[in-house]
Amino acid sequence: MTDALERFLETGKDWQRVPVKGSPGIFVVKAPASRGRSASLLVEVNPVGEDGAPTKRRGLMLRRRDELERFRRLLEDKRLEEVLDAIERLNPASEEGGEALEI
Numbered sequence: 001m002t003d004a005l006e007r008f009l010e011t012g013k014d015w016q017r018v019p020v021k022g023s024p025g026i027f028v029v030k031a032p033a034s035r036g037r038s039a040s041l042l043v044e045v046n047p048v049g050e051d052g053a054p055t056k057r058r059g060l061m062l063r064r065r066d067e068l069e070r071f072r073r074l075l076e077d078k079r080l081e082e083v084l085d086a087i088e089r090l091n092p093a094s095e096e097g098g099e100a101l102e103i
Helices: 002-011 065-075 078-090
Strands: 017-019 026-031 040-045 060-062
Touching: 002 026, 002 040, 060 065
Parallel strands: none
Antiparallel strands: 017 026, 026 040, 040 060
16 A cells, blocks of 8 residues: 555645545545645545545545544534534525525
């Protein structure tokens, strides 16, 4: 795995996204070099649809394992579910639902 990642870091294009084989929704992304930092790799977590394509334009980008642990704690917070439930009740129905508002 390390060899493949090293090759991708050397030859990949800036912001190129490649899927991790056997793990739908997990991608490796090459971040470009900036003033004080050389090019690096990120892990993007982005759910995929039935066609295998990411469902969001950009997913959750992680650079280190400790970031993953912090997001896990946040995602397990019961309050997050409560807030999402409230938002779902307030947001208009999506087009998929076919519900239209009369104005």
